[in-house]
Amino acid sequence: MTAVPPSDSDWSGDVLDRLFSSLGNAGGIVAAVSGGPDSIALMHLLARWRAAAPRPRILVATVDHGLRPDSADEAAFVAREAGALGLPHRTLAWTGDKPRTGLQEAAREARYRLLVHQAREEGASHLVTAHTQDDQAETVLMRMARGSGLAGLAGMRAERDRDGVRHARPLLTCSKTSLVRLCEGQGWRYVDDPSNRNEAFARVRWRGIMPALAAEGLTAERLARLAERLAQADEALDAKAREALSLAGAAGDGDGIVLEAGRLAEEPFEIALRMLTAMLERSGARLEASRLHRIEACTRRLREAIRAGEELRATVAGQLVRLDPSGRLTVRPEPPRRRGVRPMSYP
Template identity: 30%
Template sequence: MKKKSLNAQKINHKYLRKLLNQNQVKLIFNKFEKQLNTQQSYLVAISGGPDSLALAFLSKCFQLKYNTKFYYYIVDHNLRVNSSKEAVKASKILKKINIKCRILKWRGSKPSSNIQAIARHYRYALLEKQCVQTKSTNILLGHQKEDLYENFFIRMIRGSGLKGLVSLSKKYTNNKINYLRPLLDFKKRDLEKLTLKVFNTFIKDPSNTNENFTRVRIRKLLKNLQNEGLDDKKLNLTIQNLKKSNNALEYYTKKNIEDNLTFQVNKKKAFLSKDFLNQPNEVIIRSLNIILKIIGGQYYPPRGKKIDFLINELKLNKNFKKGTLGGCLFKKINETIIISKERG
C-alpha cells in the first residue's frame, strides 16, 4: 500500500475515533455494536440517504474496532433519470471515511406498477449474489423506527394477517442469508443528525415526497395520528404485543411441520398426514406457505383467498382428487396429501 494511502487511512481513523468520543455518537454506537457478531462478515446495503449513511458509519467503526470484514454496496435501480449519478455521488460521500463502495446495477426491463416492491426484490437478489461471492451470510439494512411504523400501517390497509403486520423484524432469513436491521430501534431524526455530523451531507430521494407512493401518504397520515395522541410508546406496545402472538403461532407452525410433514430426500415432494389439517386455520396457512416456497420456489406466498379455498377443499370436499396453488400440484390419496412442483 502506498504511503499516501496509509496516511489517509490514519487521518480517517483518527477522525472516526474523535467522533466516537462524543457522547451522543457513543450512545448510538454502543447500542449498534451489541447487535453484531465480531466473528462474522457483513454486507452493507447503502442508498445514500441519511439512514443508510449512518449505517455505513457505524459499520465502519465496528469494522475498525473488531477487525471484522465488511463489504459495502449501492444498488442502482435505474428507475430515475439521475439514479446513476446519485449512486456515484453516494460512493464519493463514503470515501470521506475511507469506505470503498461497489455499485451494482439492476439491468433489464422495469415495472410500471408495484415499483417499490419489485425493486426491493431485485435489490435483495443482487445483494444475495454478492453474499455468495464474498462468502458472507449477513446483509445489513438501514430501516429505522419510522419505517417500522409505516410498514405496520401499510400492511393494515392491505388487510394483512398477523404475520404481515409484524413482518419488519430485526432479523429474517431468506435463501440462507440473514437480513439484519440494527437501526430499527433508532429514530430517523437521530440518524440524520449523526449523518450530518459525520458526512455533512446526504442524498435526498425525490420519491420520499411523491404522494403517488403509498408509503409517502402513510407517512403524512402518521403525523396526523401523532397529533391525535398516537405516540411512539403506544404504537411500540401494540406492535410488541402482536409480535408475541405471532411468535406463538410460529411455534405451533413449526410443530405442525415437524409432526405432520415428510419431505422426499430431494424436497421435490411433500407428504402430509391427516393431522396436518387438524390445526387452527392460521397454523395450516403458515405451514402450507413454507411448503409452497420450498417446492414451488415462488418468492411471494399465494393470496389469502386462494389458500383458504384450497384448505376448505382439502378438508371438506370428499371427492377432491387434485388441485394447484403457488406453482405446486396437490393430490389426495386416501388420507394422505401429496404436494409436488407443478409442471410447465
C-alpha cells in the same frame, strides 16, 4: 427482548455494540448506502464501531437504479464519503428495461438481488440496511391496508435470510428524526432523494398520513411495538405448526410432501393454515401475501373434506394438493398441462 433506541445525545460505544451485536462474528459485511440521512448515519456508525476494536471487514454498496438523472452523482458522493472513512465502495447498476407499473416493487427486488450477489462476490455473510422505526410503522400500515395476515403485520424482521446471506436491520429501533439530527450534529453530509416526496408512490402517501395518526396516539413507536409483539406470536404459532407437522408424520415423497391429514382437521385453523403453507413451501411454491386468501380457502375445504371422509384435489400456487380416501394428504408440483386439459384450480 426489545432494544432500547439511543437518545439523540447517546451514540456511545456501548450503544453501538448493542445495535451491531449480531454483526460481531460476521464473515464480512455489505452495507447498503443510498446517500440519504438514514444510510449515511448507518455508514458512519458502522465505521465508528469497526474502528473501536477488531471487526469484520465492511464494504459499502450503492445501488444506482438509473431512474433519476442525479442517481449516478449520488452514488459517486457515497463513494467519496465511504473513502474518507477508509471503507471500500461499489456502485451496483440496475440495467435493462424498467417496468411502467409496480416500479417501486421491481426496484426493491432488483436492489436486493444486486446486493445479495455482491455479498456473495465479496464472501460476506451479512447484508446491512438502514431501515428505521418509521419505515417499520409505514410497512405495518401498508400491509394492514392490503389485508395481510399475522406474519405480514409483524413487519420487517431485525434479521432474515436472503438466499444464504443474512440481512440485518440494526436501526429498526431508531427514529428517522434521531438519525437526521445525528447527521446534522456531526456534520455528516447526505443527499435528498426527491422520490421520497413523490405521492405517486404508496409509501410516500402513507408517510404523509403518519402525523395525523400520531396525533391520535398511533405513533411510529407504537406501530413498531405492535409489529414486535405480532412477530413474537407468529414465531410461537410457527413452532406449534412445525410440531403438528412432525406429529402428522410429514415427510418427503418423491418430488412432494405427504402426511396423515387427520391432524390438519384437529388443530386450530391457524395452525392448520400454517401446516398447509409449510407443505406448499417445502414442495417448491414461492408464496406471496396476495395468495393468503387462497391458501385459507383451501385449508377450509380440506378440513371439511377430512371430516366428511371425502376426496379433494386442488391446485394452489402451482402445487397440486390431493386428499385421497384413506386420509393421506399429498402436496407436489403441478404437472405440465396438456393442450385442452386444465386441472381444477382452487379457489
